[in-house]
Amino acid sequence: MSRPLLRRDLLRRGVTDDDVRRALRSREWLPLRPGAYLDHDDPLWRDAAGRHGALVAATLPLLAPGAVVCGVSAAVRHGLPVGGVDLQVVHVVRDRTSGGRRSRRLQVHTGPVRACDTVLVDGLATTSVARTVVDVARSAPFDTAVTVADAALHRGLVTPADLAGTLRTAAGRHGIGRARAVVAFADGRADGPGESRSRVLMDALGVPAPVLQHRIDDAGGRHIGTVDFWWPEAGLVGEFDGMEKYGRWLRPGETPGDALRREKVREDALRAQPCVRGVVRWTWPDLTDFAPVAARLPRP
Known part of the structure; x- marks a missing residue:
């Protein structure tokens, strides 16, 4: 992990306060707190x-x-x-x-x-x-x-x-x-923050607890897909679509669009299985108001 630039260390290396102020004005360095800075190009600055x-x-x-x-x-x-x-x-x-x-x-x-x-x-x-x-x-x-x-x-x-x-x-x-x-x-078994937050919202809205990361095979035993959420009594698949998931799924030379197309083929194969009677998908914006999604999921 890269480390922040500390004023006290910079001064020991001969950097002056004028140099620091100049670097901050030009945004070569970005302020973390008084006396601590990150380089403008440091990847740590890009997320909270x-x-x-x-x-x-x-x-x-x-x-x-x-x-x-x-x-x-x-x-x-x-x-x-x-x-x-x-x-x-x-x-x-x-x-x-x-x-x-x-x-x-x-x-x-x-x-x-x-x-x-x-x-x-x-x-x-x-x-x-x-x-x-x-x-x-x-x-x-x-x-x-x-x-x-x-x-x-x-x-x-x-x-x-x-x-x-x-x-x-x-x-x-x-x-x-x-x-x-x-x-x-x-x-x-929850594979990522979106799935974890979805579980909390389901529980709060009275959705029965699903099976997580459930494997679905076809009649010949061929693996069709492992789904995020599964309600066996309802035959319902639930999938949280966070774009970071598609980034993890990328194969060499693929784009996110390629991964999305593969996911469409996968969903069609899931829907074709006799045990699957429906697929419900949601994304990050849906977690802001999850009630419409919850209405499509099984009830007690």
Whole structure:
């Protein structure tokens, strides 16, 4: 991961404040926070998570020893998807009982931090993935927390047993009930944030829980496709169409349009199977108001 440019390091290398101001005016460098910048061409600037990761890296060197990156900041450092939360604030935790504080760009949490709860990510002390998932689940919106937990499980970064053990050590802490609900709902079969958020919305709107990543074969045993969501009683397939999915599906030399055409052929083959009585598809904009989609899905 590339690192931000820190004013104190630049000055030691002979760069003057006039040079810094000139680079900022010309947008050769872009400001992360006072005294920290990213190069205009740095890919981290292009998305909120990348900028936040750089902001974390720019903030930790300014803090007294003992600060451990935690919460959504740790989730970003572990490469877990976050959304619906403020990424302008860096979250750290200190192993003590008091002294928490919040400023414009930093929130210091306090509480027990075991040695096994801390790992190094690009040289920065960061809560482990299991501790991060539980901390996010204690404080973030339910859909954000489920997205983080699903991704950690899906990528094999944690196991359900890891999360259960971390929940036990967090017993009695603020938000632990919410964290238990998130971990109980989490499912590593969900393949991406869109599927995770879809699951949360289905549950909220009373749609029966689907089977995730269900394999459908034809009568001869040939694999037709693995679908995102499957309601066997209704014979209904549900598919979340995030464009990042088609990017992952690209074969050498293909364009996204080629992948979309292949998906159309796949859907036609699915619809031709006797067990499939319908296919419902939705995209990111549909997650803003999911009720029309939910109306097309099975009801209890």
